[in-house]
Amino acid sequence: MKDLLRTEHLSRADIELLFTTASDFATEPLRSLSALSGKTVAIYMTKPSTRTRLASETAIAHLGGSPVFLRSEDLQIGRGETISDTAKILSGFCSALIIRTFAQSDVDELGANATIPVINALTDDDHPTQALADWLTIREKFGADLSGRTFVYVGDGNNVTHSWLLMGAQLGAHVVAATPPGEYAPDAAVVQRAQAIAATTGGKVELSNDPVAASKGASVIYTDVWMSMGDPESERIEKEKVLKPFAVTPEVPAETRTGEKRVALVPDIISKLTRAGLTVSIESGAGVNAGAPDSEYSQAGASVIPAAQAKQSLADADVILSVQPLSPATYAGMKSGAITISFLSPVTANESIDAAAKAGVTALSLELVPRISRAQSMDALTSQALCAGYRAALVAAELSPRFFPLLMTAAGTVTPANVLVLGAGVAGLQAIATARRLGAVVSAYDVRPSSADEVRSMGATFLDLQLEVLEGAGGYAREMTEERAAKQQELLTPYISKSHVLITTAAVPGRPAPRLVTKTMYSQMAEGSVIVDLAAESGGNVEGSVAGETIVTSGGVKIWGGKDVPSQLPFHASSLYARNVLNLLLLMVKDGKVTPDFADEIIDTATVTFGGQRRTPGGTSAKGAQ
Known part of the structure; x- marks a missing residue:
């Protein structure tokens, strides 16, 4: 064994030996259990650190040794006794000494006089460990x-x-x-x-x-x-x-898409990022539509950047968080190696993705976060679908000329509205739950029979059409053949014609929305009926729906095409989204550094550009993907 007093004392061979030993112990932990058997290791700190103490004591114990922690007041080092005397005393009782202190000269003198290895865990001049x-x-x-x-x-x-x-x-x-x-x-x-x-x-x-x-x-x-x-x-x-100019900073710009009211970071998240060693800047006014004024960001510890300085701030940022994809021009102005986190669909945001790759930006897409249990807290599609489903039921109730609930009045009984929901994913289930709370009679259909129990748990009736199961990867439905689609439409038509409200929620990220309802099907609905199509932006589940518009058919049926629906609930949609972003960002942060680890399935799957190229999971560039 030898001292570790200064980083420069380590040879390349020493470093390689330490790396190899650490890796071996990590892959075969049983080999390490007796490495320090019978040894007592002293830990002496005049500059305390909870992390260093816990790491040292835990490591020594795991290696089979016995740690002894010594506080500065326990020893007379450099006061009542000389450093050389302390070194000799420690050498007589201990097998090694770990010291964390201020003066490098104290460590050097201990090393010169001790007959046991002395390990420098930090001084004002050096930090080899x-x-x-x-x-x-x-x-x-x-x-x-x-x-x-x-x-x-x-x-x-x-x-x-x-x-x-x-x-x-x-x-x-x-x-x-x-x-x-x-x-x-x-x-x-x-x-x-x-x-x-x-x-x-x-x-x-x-x-x-x-x-x-x-x-x-x-x-x-x-x-x-x-x-x-x-x-x-x-x-x-x-x-x-x-x-401050040398801070590694996440930057939150104001959203530029028309109608977008959400913000990628809310004030109560700021402290979690600063505790992780990051500094946060936000463009002035970015959170106003989500109920988060500049003053709240400032109070939380973020720097509020005037809009006139936003372009330069984005160019300097190490991490940029947004809801919608950044523009190609914004990516072009970013520094190589910067990281972005946003919705960034490889189908609808091709120009932005190409610009990110060209600029050497590492771009992560929240649409691509895998649907695994460990990634649930980062699943922005789910959190925003929750908002969309809730909003869909409210829109339907607002547009409908009917009461939703059963009412018993002196003037007579008001029968409840019949609501049919197509698609029983997160948005569909939330639409069901909200319509039920409003008092409607609700039924629902999904191509995945496994969703039947979830539908029934919400108090709704599940329509079993006795068709082929279409359950796909990640919990999404598989595409159906034309024959299967025609048969499904035929069987759904009687249920649609009897409904006062139809809400469609079927969508698969990265693909056009499936066409579930044709003009022929909804032409049989009663005048005043309402259709809410949450998938209108990706092509629509309903023939004739237009994103962002309400169409009234010749038969008096209102068709509301959803556009950026979660943004219509900006306060809570932003709060949920910000937590998704926070959890994904913190997955890449260690000791104030933001570094994507592609060995992590979540990071690997969500990253669409890296090192100047588009990429696919597993690190394959788009050019090499088959």
Whole structure:
């Protein structure tokens, strides 16, 4: 065993050994259980850290050793006894020492006088254990060969920066530190030593004062907190002023699509992002239509950007969150390596996707989040379908000339409205539930018989047409043949003709909506009947429906074509959407860094562009997909 006093003391062989051992322990944990059997490891902190303490104690115990935590007040190091005396005492009782403190000289002196290994868990000048963990993460992502890639640190040129540069140089990587000049730049002597190491390993070490230029084409953008535990609070204002241009920032622009009232981020989400190490900017007025004024964003800790500065702010942002796809022009102005999260259908947003790929942007589409249990909290299609289904029932009630509920009055009995819902997915079930609450008699049909129990649980009647089951992947229905569609239309017609309200909700992301109802079918409905087509924007379930318009047929039937329906409930639609976005974004955040991990099924499936190309799940570029 040997000391780990400074990052620069680690040779390439040392680093490779540590990486290999860590990987072996992770893949075969039983091998690690006796690595420290019979050993006592002291943990001494004058600069406390909950994470470091828990990680150290847990790791030592898992390796079969016994951790002993020592507080600064437990020892007389450098006070009642010399550091050399403390080193000798610890050496007599312990097998190793982990120290987290302020002065690098204290660690060096302990290492010089102890007969046991001394491990530097952090000083004001160096942070080798953090560097090991982070470069191992990068290795797991990109493999051992880091050539042809650029790894950029953005922020304060502190101890983490020093370790980042030194270890990157030792690994033969191209590393860049983008920091403010002057006191926030990395120590010149450390930079020189890193450059000297890089000269022997084929690496490259560069400095920059321009975070945007430095980040272009980067494989990894790395950052760190500006305020460390133990730093005086008086430094915060000055640091925030100087370092704000070097923040890794999610940006929330105002939506530009006509009629879009939702916003991608609501104020009560801001604190969750700042706790994750991110800073948040939002275009002025972006949340007004969703009931979130600029003042609430400011109070929550976000920076409100005037509309006149939004273009530049978007160009500087590392992450951009929106509801609708960004315009091709917006993508063209973004920096390479930036990340976007929005609805971005490969069918309806081809120009935006092409622009994102050309700009080197990593674009994630919420339509493509897989329908698996782990991704439920990120499933924006489901949350917005919930809003659409609720709104559909309300629109139907508003347009109908009839009462929905049964009423017993002195003037006589009012019979309830008959409502038929086609499609029993999330939107359909919510439409059923809302129509039932309004008092209507509701029946429903879906090509998937498995939905029958869900329909009945809402108090509705399920129509069983005794047709072929069409259950497809992800819970969606499969496409039907022309013969199957004609038979279904024939069997549905009697039920439609007796309904006062028809609500259609059948849609599959990325495909045109299936045509469920023809003019012939609804021509038999009574005058004053109402049809609500939630799928009008994707071609329509109902013949003749027009997105965003209400058509009245010659027979007096009103056909309402839905357009951006969730946006008609902007407050709660935005709140739900923002939580979906938050959960997806946090899946990519670690220690203030946003890095997509394509080994994760959710990220892999949802990402439509990366590295200058369109991509398919599994990392295949669109050009190579068969």
